Amino acid sequence: MRVPELGRFSWIIGLSGPSAITWILGSWKRKSEPKSWQHKTGSAQHCWSKRPGAKEYSLAQLPAPGNLKVHLYNAQQALSWEPVSLDSDPRPVVYQVQYKYSTSSNWYDVNKEDSKVDCTNLTRTECDFTANSLSEGFPRRFNISLRVRAKLGGLVSAWATAPWFEHYRNATIGPPENIRVTPEEGSLIIRLSAPFDVPATEAYFVYCVYYWEKAGAKQVTRPFRSNFITLNDLKPLRVYCFQVKAELFLTKENISRPGHLSNISCCETAADASVKLQQDFLAAGTTFLVLSVVVGSCLFLVLRYRGLVKHWFHSPPSIPSQIEEYLKDPAQPILDALDKDSSPKDDTWDSVSVVTFPENEQEGSPQSTLNQSAGPSHQPTEGVLCAKEAATCLSGLDGAT
Secondary structure (H helix, E strand, O other): OOOOHHHHHHHHHHHHOHHHHHHHHHHHHHHHOOHHHOOOOOOOOOOEEEOOOOOEEEOOOOOOOOOOEEEEEOOEEEEEOOOOOEOOEOOOOEEEEEEEEOOOOOOEEOOHHHHOOOOOOEOOOEEEOOOOOOOOOOOOOOOEEEEEEEEEOOEEOOOEEOOOEOHHHHOEEOOOEEEEEEEEEOEEEEEEEOOOOOOOOOEEEEEEEEEEEOOOOEEEOOOEOOOEEEEOOOOOOOEEEEEEEEEEEEOOOOOEEEEEEOOOEEEEOEOOHHHHHHHHHHHHHHHHHHHHHHHHHHHHHHHHOHHHHHHHHOOOOOOOHHHHHHHHOOOOOHHHHHHOOOOOOOOOOEEEEEEOOOOOOOOOOOOOEEEEEEOOOOOOOOOOOOHHHHHHHHHHHHHHO
């Protein structure tokens, strides 16, 4: 049975699929080409070069950038691709990036006038749409398409297009930032901030805390929209560890994007009133006990080594210089040794002088006058006697009268 040409074509498609179509069209093209284009060395209009692991490209055209990746993390938006190069041309390749919205058919350059970022002649293989504080990137509620091409002098590659994306739907949500914890009596107070700022009319964040006592079972809190979270009913003076996760919810759509957990943080809860009272009593008792031990030890040492303490804190007695001089020369009289090098102020003598008058003198005159003088050099009128020999002095005075 002869198979019709159309039936044969359909049968090939059914058996081989798209490969058969390529084979048939290729065979038809080869048959229809002029003989001058078929394997004619030196007279071909186009020369072809082949790069290992890639398609064949004409020298009149650059290969398009490959492996396009859209990076969406928190508020960051960036497009990256693999570099393009030609072995026969050492000049640097530059890249041009364009974008368009799903509601439009027009492509626009990513330049500073529209996007605050210039990606029209890049030498690097990345276009960061949120590289500076002036640019917030593309609107997060719109579908965006990106494409890039390479340029080398007068050579231009074909456009390579990245898949459509919407930031809120496709972004990776990181953990909350600026996490701070404050221990309280049997509780922990956690303060945090959102992974990135979102308009309240578009989206909002919800937070969950996973916490557990150290070496205990993990628990999770209910979702919180507040940036202020309190973990209650915790045991005092226990170490608790926790992680926080943020989840993004769209305001007008029932769509959410779960985020990543934060790093593990641990904190010890504070003591309650009863525990604090016990600690105060314990501290006071410990202080009193330590002071008692110290004072008792010092008193015991003083009593035990009293003689040694006296020896340390008292200077030994010294011999007077006069006696020391006498001991050096025992032949010298003791009194001379004592009087040697003594000052008049230190060795004061008291003298007594008695003056008598004749009986025929006037009756109004005094019978006697008693004078006292200081100093060993004073010579009385009738006689001077030492106070140390007072008895002898008085008897001598009686004889003189």
